[in-house]
Amino acid sequence: MSTLSEGPLEQSATATRAERLAHAQAMIEVRNVGKSFRIPHHRVDSLRERVTHPLRGREYRELTALRGISFDVRRGEFFGIVGRNGSGKSTLLKIMASIYAPDRGEIRIAGRLAPFIELGVGFNPELTSRENVVLNGVLMGLTRREAARRLDSVLDFAELREFADLKLKNYSSGMMVRLAFAVMVEADADVMLIDEVLAVGDASFAQKCLQVFRARRDAGRTIVLVTHDMSTVQSFCDRAMLIHDSEVQYIGEPDETALRYYRLNFGGDADEVRTPGALPEVNVRVIDAWLEDKSGTRLPNVEQGTRLFFNCVVEARRELRNPVFSFQFMDVDGARLFGFNKTLECGEDEPDLLRAGERVHISGEVENRLLPGRYHIICWIARNRAAGDLAMHSMRLLEFMVYGTEPGPGSLQVRDDVRASVIARDGEDGEA
Amino acid sequence: MIEQPLELRKVRGPSALGGGWRRSWDLLYIIASTEFKRTYFGTALGYVWSLARPLLLFAVLLVVFTQAFHLGSQVSHYPVLLLLNLVLFGFFQEATGTAVPSIVSQEAIVRKTQFPRLVIPLSVVLTSVFNLGLNLIVAFIFLLAFGVSPMWTWLLLPVVLVALFVITTAVAMIVSSLYPRFRDIGIIWTVFATALFYATPVLYPLQRVSHTFQEILILSNPLAVILTEARRWIIDPAAPSAADYAGGSLRLLIPIGIYVGVCALAVWIFSREAPRVAEAL
Numbered sequence: 001m002s003t004l005s006e007g008p009l010e011q012s013a014t015a016t017r018a019e020r021l022a023h024a025q026a027m028i029e030v031r032n033v034g035k036s037f038r039i040p041h042h043r044v045d046s047l048r049e050r051v052t053h054p055l056r057g058r059e060y061r062e063l064t065a066l067r068g069i070s071f072d073v074r075r076g077e078f079f080g081i082v083g084r085n086g087s088g089k090s091t092l093l094k095i096m097a098s099i100y101a102p103d104r105g106e107i108r109i110a111g112r113l114a115p116f117i118e119l120g121v122g123f124n125p126e127l128t129s130r131e132n133v134v135l136n137g138v139l140m141g142l143t144r145r146e147a148a149r150r151l152d153s154v155l156d157f158a159e160l161r162e163f164a165d166l167k168l169k170n171y172s173s174g175m176m177v178r179l180a181f182a183v184m185v186e187a188d189a190d191v192m193l194i195d196e197v198l199a200v201g202d203a204s205f206a207q208k209c210l211q212v213f214r215a216r217r218d219a220g221r222t223i224v225l226v227t228h229d230m231s232t233v234q235s236f237c238d239r240a241m242l243i244h245d246s247e248v249q250y251i252g253e254p255d256e257t258a259l260r261y262y263r264l265n266f267g268g269d270a271d272e273v274r275t276p277g278a279l280p281e282v283n284v285r286v287i288d289a290w291l292e293d294k295s296g297t298r299l300p301n302v303e304q305g306t307r308l309f310f311n312c313v314v315e316a317r318r319e320l321r322n323p324v325f326s327f328q329f330m331d332v333d334g335a336r337l338f339g340f341n342k343t344l345e346c347g348e349d350e351p352d353l354l355r356a357g358e359r360v361h362i363s364g365e366v367e368n369r370l371l372p373g374r375y376h377i378i379c380w381i382a383r384n385r386a387a388g389d390l391a392m393h394s395m396r397l398l399e400f401m402v403y404g405t406e407p408g409p410g411s412l413q414v415r416d417d418v419r420a421s422v423i424a425r426d427g428e429d430g431e432a
Numbered sequence: 433m434i435e436q437p438l439e440l441r442k443v444r445g446p447s448a449l450g451g452g453w454r455r456s457w458d459l460l461y462i463i464a465s466t467e468f469k470r471t472y473f474g475t476a477l478g479y480v481w482s483l484a485r486p487l488l489l490f491a492v493l494l495v496v497f498t499q500a501f502h503l504g505s506q507v508s509h510y511p512v513l514l515l516l517n518l519v520l521f522g523f524f525q526e527a528t529g530t531a532v533p534s535i536v537s538q539e540a541i542v543r544k545t546q547f548p549r550l551v552i553p554l555s556v557v558l559t560s561v562f563n564l565g566l567n568l569i570v571a572f573i574f575l576l577a578f579g580v581s582p583m584w585t586w587l588l589l590p591v592v593l594v595a596l597f598v599i600t601t602a603v604a605m606i607v608s609s610l611y612p613r614f615r616d617i618g619i620i621w622t623v624f625a626t627a628l629f630y631a632t633p634v635l636y637p638l639q640r641v642s643h644t645f646q647e648i649l650i651l652s653n654p655l656a657v658i659l660t661e662a663r664r665w666i667i668d669p670a671a672p673s674a675a676d677y678a679g680g681s682l683r684l685l686i687p688i689g690i691y692v693g694v695c696a697l698a699v700w701i702f703s704r705e706a707p708r709v710a711e712a713l
Contacts, residue, residue: 025437037711046616075438094710098546101445101707110438117544126470135462139545144458190438 021074021238025110027191027222028073028096033105035066035091065091067246069105073191073224078217080233080240080254081226082261088246089226090195093117096224097193111190111222114140118195120180125169129160132168133183140187150186158182185212192216196227210236230258231395262393283320283391284381287313287359289398304404308368312379312397313361316354322385323354325362327397331411332374338412343385369413370402448550448706456548463551464558471559479566486522486567490515497635507637509667512571512578516666517634517659519567520592524600524655525625527560531604532611532618539713549706553604561597575667585665592662599654599691602698609705612712632656637663638677650677654691657684 040060065088073079083089094100096107097115122139123132133154137147155161158178168176194213214236217223227233233240233254240257242249242264250260289312291299302308314325328339342362346352354360376399381392406413449456472479494511497503503510531553535542538552576582611617632655638646649656657674664671675681 026440027438029440045614047614047620048616050614095445096443098443098446099543099710107443108440109443110440113546115544115546118540121544122541124466124470127466131466131469135466138458138462139541139547141455141546143454144462 018238021077024075024077026072027075027077027110028071028224029106029108030072030092030096031070031106031108033066033069033092033095033102033107034064035088035095035100035102035104036062036064039063064246066095066102066243069243069248071241071248071251073222075110075222076217076220077238078213078223078225078236080237080257081224081243082228082230082233082240082257083243084228084261084264087243089243092243093193093195093224093226109191112141113191113193114184114187114189115193116140116184116195117193119177119184123168123176123180126167128165128167129155129171129179130164133179136180136183137187140183141189142187154179154182154186157185181209181212185216188216188221191222192224194223194225196225196229228261230261230393234258262390283316283318283383284323285315285317286379286392286395286397287315289313289377289379291398291400299400301401301403302368302370304368304370304372304402304406306368308366309363310366310377311361311363313359314381315359316356318356320354320381320383320391322352322383323360323391324382324385325360326380326382327362328378329370330376330378335411337370337375371411371413372402372404372407373411374399374401375411376400446547446549446707446710448703449548456551459548459551460555460558463555464562467555467559468562471563482563483567483570486518487570490518493518493635503636503640507640508670509578509580510637512575512580513637513663513667514635515571515574516662519564519571520596520659520662521629521632521634521655522567523560523564524596524603525629526563527557527600528603528607528621529625530560531556531608532621534604534608535709536612536713543710543713549609549709550605550702553608554601556608557597557601557604560600564593580667583669585669588665589662592658592665595658595691596655599658599694602695605698605702606694609702609709612709613705628653628655633659637671639672646677647679650674651683651686652690654687654694657687 038060039062069092081089081092091100093115094117095102096109097113097117099115099117120136122136124135127135130151133151134144134147137150137154138144142150155164158175158181160175160179160182163171163175168179171179192213210232213223213225217236225232225237237254237257239252240254241251242257242260244264249264250257291302292309292311293299294307294309296309299308310327312325312327316323322343324341324343326339326341329337331337344352344354344360377397378394379392379397380390380394383389383391471482493514497514498505498510507513534552534556535549541547542549542552607617607621631649631653633641633649638649638656638660641649650660660671660674660677664673674687675684678684678686
């Protein structure tokens with residue numbers, strides 16, 4: 001929903017925000033940083049081998065992870081670092097976090113820095129959560145006293161106060177994640193370095209993480225996020241940097257960064273490179289999307305078993321040939337339940353094409369077999385049906401809840417005519 | 433919102449004490465005390481177990497050496513000497529042995545947080561120091577029970593302990609920082625520590641071996657010097673000093689040189705390996 005409500009008002013606010021950020025002090029200065037790893041042809045990891053084969057392992061190939069990286073991050077900025085797997089973005093984060101040493105160049109950082117490369121680093125299952133919170137807080141860069149002072153707020157945030165003296169090994173995995181996340185949130189450093197690993201796990205949790213980071217950003221913290229989820233970059237980052245083949249390809253507008261990233265991924269196709277890529281807002285814009293009941297009233301949530309009507313309005317910002325609109329219903333874990341692909345209905349003489357500025361209304365009834373729970377709908381749009389070019393990368397369209405009194409296992413209710421009956425028994429058994 | 437500008441500071445990368453003394457100390461304290469708590473409060477008889485091992489070893493060795501080799505009658509206060517030696521050498525052996533895989537077993541912390549590398553072997557040594565302290569209390573109870581009367585040289589015990597602590601830390605730094613690159617350090621160190629156990633006058637007092645051996649052991653093994661002095665200061669003031677065995681105080685410069693050499697080597701190796709250790713894991 002939020003993607004739709006961000007109108008002009010929000011934009012003017014971001015404009016002043018951008019201005020303010022431009023004048024803010026630099027919190028991170030990276031200058032000409034380079035890093036390479038030596039990958040031995042034959043890894044020697046014992047002294048015996050070193051002695052018996054003194055020359056083996058001396059030959060190695062040099063793998064360049066980063067080359068001439070320079071950028072600044074300003075105070076209060078939400079800065080994204082994107083790139084394909086192996087582009088060097090995680091290495092860069094680890095260098096900034098003092099986990100790896102750079103071969104060349106210099107990094108300067110202001111204030112206290114906390115790296116979040118994984119949730120719950122250093123958690124010890126043999127300790128109580130109280131002890132673990134302090135331990136983890138110190139690992140995240142707090143002093144012991146600070147960590148102890150934040151103990152209460154961490155436990156409150158995680159809603160685990162009554163389990164404070166329980167050993168961590170007795171926690172459910174869900175409680176563990178909640179605790180780890182709470183520690184991280186409460187660590188609250190001036191500069192937070194976040195790796196994408198946080199985004200794995202279930203979708204609603206990832207969403208909650210991002211909301212919290214945004215709140216931290218609004219509170220004036222500086223956040224650097226490494227990710228390859230472009231929708232996150234576009235909706236959260238002030239600026240973003242694209243790293244490709246160990247070098248900085250672009251630093252600037254998140255939309256432009258995402259665009260270039262898509263070009264790298266889906267590129268190769270000359271047409272794709274010439275025309276802007278698969279970005280929301282570039283080719284197509286989703287104007288509105290909603291669910292309604294049979295009388296046409298919009299429904300934020302849906303009652304189990306009632307009739308359900310789906311609506312979506314999109315506007316073409318460029319000419320789109322042979323567009324396909326794809327909608328997928330997902331459950332709370334991000335599993336795809338069902339979906340449909342729609343093409344334009346057009347007469348025989350009409351071309352299957354959408355001109356710039358034209359709008360399409362996709363609507364109709366959807367059989368409602370959803371069991372109570374949380375769901376969301378994602379949408380993507382393709383063009384040039386035969387080639388299957390992406391016109392709009394998948395985005396979350398809307399979220400809703402199904403409520404009702406017949407919860408069941410799973411997400412979908414299907415009709416069945418399945419019976420259990422005893423197979424005709426042999427004479428003796430049957431008679432006896 | 434008016435904010436104070438924050439000063440930009442150069443990031444120095446991972447190192448032995450990266451992040452400053454304060455942070456290193458906090459981490460050291462919290463990790464060592466966690467480990468200590470886990471050993472002593474993790475099981476019902478926590479402290480009893482950690483005491484049972486040296487005491488059992490002590491009992492076995494005592495029987496063997498007094499009954500089979502009749503050392504008891506020839507060396508004054510042999511049982512308490514044996515116990516004190518076992519406690520002191522046991523500290524060295526335990527700390528260095530645990531230190532070997534310590535950096536590798538803390539892999540998650542090393543690779544995922546900003547962490548001063550030195551804290552890892554140091555926390556292992558510190559945990560063993562807690563142990564040593566508790567074992568020493570028991571050793572001194574035995575000492576008094578066996579009729580050793582307190583003397584002013586007992587005040588020199590901290591000198592022995594500091595000397596032992598420093599060399600133990602140095603060796604722990606060497607083995608723990610080399611282990612990620614050379615995994616057979618684990619086996620090598622076990623063998624070496626056993627050899628060192630016999631090359632140090634733990635089971636026997638130095639006066640029981642030949643003069644040549646006395647000289648070789650005292651000159652080549654700083655631990656022998658430490659234990660010899662400990663015996664003289666704590667148990668038997670009449671026992672010969674390390675200088676007597678070495679053949680002159682001046683010659684003690686050789687084991688002292690080895691001692692300082694090992695420490696220097698430790699600092700050199702550790703500061704060389706520390707920045708890259710995360711990459712070797």
